[in-house]
Amino acid sequence: MEKSYYYFNILFIIILTSFFLTINSKTLNPEKPCKRLVLYYHDILFNVTNSANATSANVSNPLNNVLGDFNFGMLVVFDDPITRDQNLMSTSVARAQGFYLYNMKSKYNAWFAYTLVFNSSEYCGTLNIMGADIIEQKTRDLSIVGGTGDFFMARGVVTFSTDAVEGLGYFRLKMDIKLYECY
């Protein structure tokens, strides 16, 4: 009698625990972000003569080409304008502030860490982004690891695709920002 009561109790606890685990587990659908923004990132690399317009600068010092042809070791610091469309001259809706570095000797491959700083009537706050930019892939996903202000505690994924490349001096990325945690 005692024993069956004991087993019943155990069973009851297991059922109760699995019930709470089920109602607390969030299933995230990649197709259904709680917020989505498509923005364009413009990067104009400083080349000694374009200081008025440059928005990024190579701050590293590996000698050109000694480590291969893919900028391995080059670190670029940027304060890049972010627009809603592809036009560099459009009103910028945010700044992207941070850095990228080239991290492969055998092909172009980069790593980004930056903050999207919003300060407009539409949004005020930041999104912090980091991850690998595997340039040869048509699209690549980087993590949105946190946010502040209007993006308080946000998390999500930003999908990069290269939208334009003009020599070494300019490139444009399409950033498809999908947040899966919004507060």
Ligand SMILES: *[C@@H]1O[C@H](CO)[C@@H](O)[C@H](O)[C@H]1NC(C)=O
């Ligand atoms: C630097 O960039 C500017 C603007 O794109 C270009 O006109 C100029 O020729 C470039 N200078 C060098 C040294 O590449």
Ligand SMILES: *[C@@H]1O[C@H](CO)[C@@H](O)[C@H](O)[C@H]1NC(C)=O
């Ligand atoms: C800088 O941008 C302005 C337009 O804002 C353009 O007229 C000028 O030619 C650019 N200068 C360089 C060096 O690219």
Ligand SMILES: *[C@@H]1O[C@H](CO)[C@@H](O)[C@H](O)[C@H]1NC(C)=O
């Ligand atoms: C980056 O800048 C350094 C000098 O600071 C230069 O030696 C190097 O060639 C530059 N790298 C590229 C890929 O332009």
Ligand SMILES: *[C@@H]1O[C@H](CO)[C@@H](O)[C@H](O)[C@H]1NC(C)=O
């Ligand atoms: C945001 O914009 C306002 C108004 O233009 C300005 O006063 C404020 O300093 C800006 N804040 C930041 C953090 O840039």
